[in-house]
Amino acid sequence: MMKxxxxxxxxxxxxxxxxxxxxxxxxxxxxxxxxxxIADQSNGLTDDLVCISALKDIRKHIRGV
Structure with a gap:
């Protein structure tokens, strides 16, 4: 039967x-x-390569849903 x-x-x-x-x-x-x-980078705890990697992870996280 069709709903x-x-x-x-x-x-x-x-x-x-x-x-x-x-x-x-x-x-x-x-x-x-x-x-x-961003907070870590402004405190000098991370370099640009880490932030670029983090942004790629964030993009994957959003698209992966």
Missing amino acids: PKKYINAHLNIDYVSYLENKLNAVKSAVRLAEGF
Whole structure:
């Protein structure tokens, strides 16, 4: 038996909201990582290569969701 169209759309919307929540959490996490690396660099604790590597990790973190 086919499910009503409204049910299917509601289910898809719930999945999409869940996807967006996961993406938002990944961005929040990436921002915290970036803030930490910026603070470390401003204190002279890391060099540019470490920061470039960190930015690549952050990009992968966001896209990986």
